[in-house]
Every structure is written in structure tokens, then in C-alpha cells.
Amino acid sequence: MVKQMADKPLVMALANPVPEIMPDEARKGRPDVMICTGRSDFANQVNNVLCFPFIFRGALDVGATEINEEMKHAAVDAIAQLARDPPSDAVASGFDTGETQGFGPGSLIPSPFDPRLILRIAPAVARAAMDSGVATRPIKNFDEYRALLERFAFRSGLLMKPMFAKAKTQPVRVIYAEGEDERVLRATQVVLEEKLARAILVGRPSVVEARIKRFGLSIKPGEDFDLVNPEDDPRYRSYVQSYIDVAGRHGVTPDAARTVVRTNNTVIAALAVVRGEADAMLCGVEGRYMSHLRHVREIIGFLPGTSDYAALALMITRKGSYFIADTQVRPSPSAEELAEIASLAALHVQRFNFKPKVAFVSHSDFGSYDTDSSRKMRRATQLLKEKHPGLEADGEMQGDTALSAAARRMVLPQSMLDGEANILIMPTLDAANIAYQTVKVLADALPVGPILIGPARPAHILTPGVTARGVLNMTAVAAVEAQERAGRPQLG
Numbered sequence: 001m002v003k004q005m006a007d008k009p010l011v012m013a014l015a016n017p018v019p020e021i022m023p024d025e026a027r028k029g030r031p032d033v034m035i036c037t038g039r040s041d042f043a044n045q046v047n048n049v050l051c052f053p054f055i056f057r058g059a060l061d062v063g064a065t066e067i068n069e070e071m072k073h074a075a076v077d078a079i080a081q082l083a084r085d086p087p088s089d090a091v092a093s094g095f096d097t098g099e100t101q102g103f104g105p106g107s108l109i110p111s112p113f114d115p116r117l118i119l120r121i122a123p124a125v126a127r128a129a130m131d132s133g134v135a136t137r138p139i140k141n142f143d144e145y146r147a148l149l150e151r152f153a154f155r156s157g158l159l160m161k162p163m164f165a166k167a168k169t170q171p172v173r174v175i176y177a178e179g180e181d182e183r184v185l186r187a188t189q190v191v192l193e194e195k196l197a198r199a200i201l202v203g204r205p206s207v208v209e210a211r212i213k214r215f216g217l218s219i220k221p222g223e224d225f226d227l228v229n230p231e232d233d234p235r236y237r238s239y240v241q242s243y244i245d246v247a248g249r250h251g252v253t254p255d256a257a258r259t260v261v262r263t264n265n266t267v268i269a270a271l272a273v274v275r276g277e278a279d280a281m282l283c284g285v286e287g288r289y290m291s292h293l294r295h296v297r298e299i300i301g302f303l304p305g306t307s308d309y310a311a312l313a314l315m316i317t318r319k320g321s322y323f324i325a326d327t328q329v330r331p332s333p334s335a336e337e338l339a340e341i342a343s344l345a346a347l348h349v350q351r352f353n354f355k356p357k358v359a360f361v362s363h364s365d366f367g368s369y370d371t372d373s374s375r376k377m378r379r380a381t382q383l384l385k386e387k388h389p390g391l392e393a394d395g396e397m398q399g400d401t402a403l404s405a406a407a408r409r410m411v412l413p414q415s416m417l418d419g420e421a422n423i424l425i426m427p428t429l430d431a432a433n434i435a436y437q438t439v440k441v442l443a444d445a446l447p448v449g450p451i452l453i454g455p456a457r458p459a460h461i462l463t464p465g466v467t468a469r470g471v472l473n474m475t476a477v478a479a480v481e482a483q484e485r486a487g488r489p490q491l492g
Contacts, residue, residue, distance in 0.1 A: 009032070163480055172479050175202065266296070270283075282474055289461055320422070326341055339381075360427075393416070
């Protein structure tokens with residue numbers, strides 16, 4: 001039957017669980033076939049979940065008295081437009097097809113997994129209801145409405161909104177060490193669309209271009225982003241000399257420098273930052289954290305007065321957003337180091353439009369234990385207060401005491417911390433990393449970061465588990481940090 005059809009036939013084989021004809025059989029008989037099924041494990045799934053939740057969302061949000069033809073047409077138009085846009089990383093991860101296709105016979109309909117559906121359909125339906133006169137509660141500001149919808153599409157949406165808005169005010173240059181990675185390429189597409197930054201990717205041109213095509217993206221090297229080719233860049237010799245200049249006293253010989261600058265993308269990205277060719281860098285999407293950290297240490301260096309780096313992890317939970325430090329770098333920081341980590345963490349927290357509230361967390365609750373660890377946390381609290389008396393902080397305290405004002409009042413009514421703490425400073429790397437990993441799983445928390453605190457220039461080391469959205473979020477964090485460095489914001 002398929003062979004007898006006209007050119008470019010459209011086949012709607014919607015029976016479930018076994019369609020009238022399987023896609024591979026249809027394509028075997030007619031390579032030019034456009035086939036849709038009702039199954040979620042194939043592209044072009046015809047499913048009412050594509051539209052009905054979001055039609056009702058838009059209708060309810062404007063108090064529509066009916067769902068009319070204009071609203072249905074608006075939903076169809078929004079779906080059709082989304083089908084033509086590059087697929088998101090959430091869509092790509094839902095299929096094991098080996099290649100994400102752009103709009104065409106293999107991708108006629110958006111995936112039901114696409115988190116952007118609500119952001120496109122609900123506003124379109126709401127506006128159509130208003131234009132057709134059936135809305136009883138018209139929306140006055142659609143930008144605010146879309147931002148509200150983002151909490152359904154991306155759990156980090158509302159929290160990251162101020163960061164994205166700041167990044168757009170003065171776009172900076174952000175260099176990505178793993179420029180060939182799918183997540184980085186997808187994030188670059190959105191960075192371009194959102195005008196968050198000027199992206200610089202480190203990667204081989206042939207590989208980058210092939211993967212852009214494979215993933216169905218529309219970005220173009222040289223036009224939409226800059227590309228540093230590690231195998232053949234005209235600045236190679238000067239990069240080698242720059243590496244020798246900054247790392248020569250860390251055991252880097254000229255011969256080693258020549259090899260590393262050809263083979264290590266993190267080194268290239270870090271050198272671009274210290275040479276002033278980029279304003280911030282992101283790395284760590286591939287490889288071991290500590291390997292990236294070693295190169296960032298030797299090339300980027302530290303903020304004046306800072307003894308070492310630390311990693312700050314933002315956890316977005318249903319109960320609220322919390323920052324945990326140090327989850328990656330210092331195994332057993334001293335009291336002085338903990339106070340330093342807390343003050344640097346507070347600067348980052350302010351960028352998220354939060355008032356920093358620091359708790360030095362311990363097994364001890366305001367003197368209930370007298371151990372080396374509890375004394376360390378007690379002294380760290382004292383040191384932070386001496387240096388930053390305007391910063392709201394207290395400790396040592398147990399985790400539940402830090403997160404509950406009522407529990408804290410029962411233990412110490414005169415605590416200098418009001419409400420919930422939002423920065424949890426842990427006594428050791430073990431405690432911080434265990435807390436981070438446990439909260440991430442048990443609370444189904446969405447992590448942002450790690451945010452590296454203490455480098456002389458904005459540089460952040462991500463982890464291999466990061467998503468494209470995570471890369472995008474950290475792009476905004478790095479961009480805002482780069483913008484603010486000249487202003488040198490101070491704590492109270």
C-alpha cells in the first residue's frame with residue numbers, strides 16, 4: 001500500500017501499541033515517506049498531550065468562557081513554529097536515534113517531551129482568547145506571564161531569571177573548553193537566541209560543524225560564535241609563550257607547553273581568559289574535576305588574599321534554594337578557610353538577588369558537643385563576624401537548626417541568624433559532598449554549578465553529569481560575575 005502512494009507520502013499509523021506499519025518497514029518500501037505514529041519511542045508522535053494541557057493552561061489563566069476555533073488555531077500555529085525550531089536537549093535525550101534531525105520528514109511534529117511546549121502554546125492560546133473576546137481576566141504583561149510559565153518548563157527558570165536579565169545588559173565573551181560536546185553546542189544555540197554572551201568554542205572545525213548538523217542546530221561558526229581550533233590556530237606560538245609565562249614556575253617546560261597547548265582545551269580556554277581574549281571560561285563537561293582544577297589554578301590564579309578555591313553548589317528544591325560549600329576542592333578547611341569560603345560564597349549568592357544567610361553546620365548545636373570539629377566551626381563563625389559584621393551568620397549549628405527558625409529559637413533564642421539559612425558551610429569536603437549528593441537524590445533537587453569561588457578571573461569547572469540547561473545556567477552566572485568584577489562588590 002505504501003509503495004502505491006504518490007511522491008512523499010504522509011502515513012499516520014496511529015494504532016497503539018503496534019502501529020499499522022512500523023516506521024522502518026515504511027521507509028524500506030518508500031524512502032521518501034513521512035510517517036507518524038502514536039508511540040513515544042519514535043519521532044513524529046501524534047499525541048494529544050502536545051496540546052491539551054497547554055490549551056487549558058492558557059484558557060484558565062485568562063478565565064476564558066469557552067475554547068473557540070481561534071484558540072485552537074493559535075495552538076496549532078504555536079506547535080508548527082516549535083517544530084521548525086532546533087530541538088532542545090530534553091528532546092534529544094528522549095530518543096536513541098543516533099542523530100537529531102531538524103525540521104523535515106523525520107521531524108514534522110515537536111516531541112511531547114519538549115519543555116518549551118507550555119511556553120509557546122499557553123501564551124498563544126491566552127492571547128487568542130483575549131483577541132476573540134472570550135477572556136474574562138486579560139493578561140497585562142506577557143513577558144511576566146512567560147517568566148511565570150518557565151517554572152513549569154525549567155525548574156531553575158524563576159531563580160535564574162535575574163541572572164539572565166543581568167547577563168543580557170552587557171554581553172561578555174564566554175569561552176567553552178569542550179566546544180565539541182553536544183550539551184555545549186545546544187547551550188550555545190540558546191546563548192545566541194537569548195543574547196546572553198558572545199560564545200567562543202574550543203574545538204576542531206570539522207567536528208563542530210558535523211555535530212551542529214547532526215543535532216539539528218542552526219548556529220554557524222564565525223558568524224554566531226567564535227571557534228578556536230586547537231590543532232591549527234595562528235596564535236599557537238603566542239599561546240605557548242603565555243603558558244610558559246604563567247606556569248613556568250609550576251614545572252611546565254617549553255617542550256611540555258608546546259604539547260599541552262595543542263592537546264588540552266582547558267589550558268587553551270584559561271589562557272584565552274588571562275590574555276584578555278575572553279572574559280570568563282567554562283570547562284569540566286568532560287574529564288575529571290581535579291585535572292581541570294590543576295590547570296585553572298596554575299593559569300588563572302587566585303583573588304588577592306584568597307588561599308585556595310572552593311566549590312559552591314546551588315540546590316533548587318521544592319522547599320527553597322540552598323547553597324552548599326565546599327563540595328569539590330578543600331578536604332578539611334581550617335576555621336580561617338571556612339570564614340573565607342563563606343564570605344566569597346555570599347558574594348555569589350547576592351548575584352541571585354538573595355540576602356546571604358550563612359550557617360556553619362556541625363554535629364554540634366551551639367556548644368552541645370566540644371570537639372575539634374565543633375570548635376573549628378565556632379571559630380569560623382567568629383572570624384566571619386569580625387571581618388564582615390553586617391553579614392547575617394551564625395554557628396556552629398546542626399542542619400535542622402540551620403533550616404528552621406523555630407528549632408533555632410528553642411536552642412538559642414538570641415541567634416544572629418533570622419529565618420532559614422541559605423548558605424550551608426560544611427566542616428569538611430566529605431560532609432559537603434555527601435550532603436549535596438544526598439539532597440540531589442532524596443529531594444529531587446536541581447543543581448546549578450558547581451560555582452568556583454576564589455579564581456582571579458571568572459572560571460567555572462562543571463561536572464560530566466551537567467545538562468545543556470546546566471551549561472546555559474552557568475553561562476549566565478559566569479557572565480554576570482565577569483560584568484561585576486570591575487565594580488568589586490563588597491559585603492556588609
